[in-house]
Amino acid sequence: MPEGHTIHRAARLQSKRFVGTELRVSSPQGRFDEGASLLDVHAVTEIDAWGKHLFYRWDHGHTLHVHLGLFGKFRIHADDPPPPTDGTRLRMVSERGTLYLSGPTDCRVIDPEEEDRIVSDLGPDPLRKKTHVSAVEHIETYLGRRTVPIGAALLDQSVICGIGNVYRAEILFRLGINPHIESRRLEAGDVQRIWDESVTQLRLGERNGRIVTTEPEDVGRRRRSDIARGERTYVYKRRGEPCRRCGTEIERADMKGRKIWWCPSCQP
Ligand SMILES: [Zn+2]
Numbered sequence: 001m002p003e004g005h006t007i008h009r010a011a012r013l014q015s016k017r018f019v020g021t022e023l024r025v026s027s028p029q030g031r032f033d034e035g036a037s038l039l040d041v042h043a044v045t046e047i048d049a050w051g052k053h054l055f056y057r058w059d060h061g062h063t064l065h066v067h068l069g070l071f072g073k074f075r076i077h078a079d080d081p082p083p084p085t086d087g088t089r090l091r092m093v094s095e096r097g098t099l100y101l102s103g104p105t106d107c108r109v110i111d112p113e114e115e116d117r118i119v120s121d122l123g124p125d126p127l128r129k130k131t132h133v134s135a136v137e138h139i140e141t142y143l144g145r146r147t148v149p150i151g152a153a154l155l156d157q158s159v160i161c162g163i164g165n166v167y168r169a170e171i172l173f174r175l176g177i178n179p180h181i182e183s184r185r186l187e188a189g190d191v192q193r194i195w196d197e198s199v200t201q202l203r204l205g206e207r208n209g210r211i212v213t214t215e216p217e218d219v220g221r222r223r224r225s226d227i228a229r230g231e232r233t234y235v236y237k238r239r240g241e242p243c244r245r246c247g248t249e250i251e252r253a254d255m256k257g258r259k260i261w262w263c264p265s266c267q268p
Pocket residue numbers: 243244245246247248263264265266267
């Protein structure tokens with residue numbers, strides 16, 4: 001599933017092509033015909049990302065909500081787009097490009113009340129500057145009495161939003177926090193460290209368009225840009241392989257239906 005950095009990057013890059021200009025909107029697949037007809041020949045004024053949610057605000061007051069879920073995918077073509085596939089739910093065309101969206105969990109025109117409801121269920125987003133002030137307090141309040149393991153809590157979008165399976169494992173590794181620790185038993189300052197690390201890592205991911213959490217020196221490289229494909233994570237999908245810092249075998253477990261990886265030595 002795309003994590004928050006992908007969604008924020010999509011908002012930033014799509015804004016350049018689709019904001020402020022009249023769009024042709026259609027649904028080649030047909031499942032979004034009604035919504036598309038509400039939006040066709042109008043302009044988007046803003047594309048806003050919140051965690052894994054995208055909100056496209058239109059000049060006539062409508063909002064399009066998109067959540068990619070597990071299988072959703074955007075394809076952007078600067079010019080000469082290929083014909084849409086059978087599964088293309090949404091097509092948006094401006095003079096600066098064509099967007100195809102297929103397989104989203106959600107692609108609907110929503111009213112302001114529904115947008116409020118979606119956003120109010122979300123915890124602070126490390127990629128939204130305005131949420132930073134009380135973010136740590138929010139997360140601490142939420143986790144303060146919870147027995148849920150911190151590894152699972154980080155996937156709960158109402159605690160902190162935008163973190164998915166890769167980042168949760170990697171952030172906890174980088175901080176030396178064992179994913180099985182009960183949230184309420186975190187040490188003082190841990191929530192602040194988790195928040196700060198989330199901001200750092202998701203920003204890097206947003207800028208680069210991919211998740212690279214390893215430091216060059218830990219994978220025998222001199223520069224971040226030299227890090228190879230198989231060297232981008234410390235623990236994610238590395239069960240049985242040696243820890244990049246201490247050589248201990250990386251472990252894996254099921255945690256509330258999702259797999260989590262950790263180093264038993266670096267994350268005691
Ligand atoms: Zn280790």
